[in-house]
Amino acid sequence: MAFSLTEMLSELALGCLLFPGLFTLSKRCLKKLPLSGWGESDAVIVSTRIVSTVQAVMASSAGIIIVKSCSRHVLEDRHWLTNAYVLFAVPYFAYDIYAMYLCHWYKYKVKGHDVDRSCHWAIVKNYLKKELLMIIHHSVMFAVCFPVSV
Structure with missing residues (x-):
């Protein structure tokens, strides 16, 4: 089942918005809760976990749904949700790379480090070092699996 360009763009846009x-x-909701000691960093970290x-x-x-609706064989049958969900989920992988960096930055800041422009590259390098496999996974999903599946 082929998707039209309009359908593809709407799936991508929906993922980009959601x-x-x-x-x-x-x-915003977590920051407004009357939880003692919760700040911006706690709200960011919990929010990224909620989205994930x-x-x-x-x-x-x-x-x-896809597996249950395939009558013959999962690899041979086709289901509209396969392409639709791939298009919808691609923005998540781009979002999550940024969200993981944001969590890393707040964890660094919470540990008592002053975050200024001079140490920004050190934080980026540390993030790349600690999360390299996850970044590669998300990048491959975004740059390889998405074009292949579509």
Whole structure:
């Protein structure tokens, strides 16, 4: 089943709006809760986990729906949700690279380090060193798996 350009762009746009929008909404809501000692960093870290959880539940649900509706064989059958979810989820991988960096930056800041422009590259290098495999995973999903599947 082929998607039209309009359908593809709408799936991508929906993903571009949902994941950063959910992050922003959950961060604002968490900051307004009367939790003692919660600051910006706590709200950011929990919000990224909320978005990741929502994406994981949606991806798992899509997988279950696809597998259950395939009558002959999962690899041979086609389901419209396969392409639709790939298009929808691609923005998540780009968002999550940024969200992981944001969490890393706040964790660095919470440890008592002053964050200024002079140490920004040190934080980036440390982030790349600690999260390299996850960054590669997300980049491959975005740059290789997405074009191949579409």
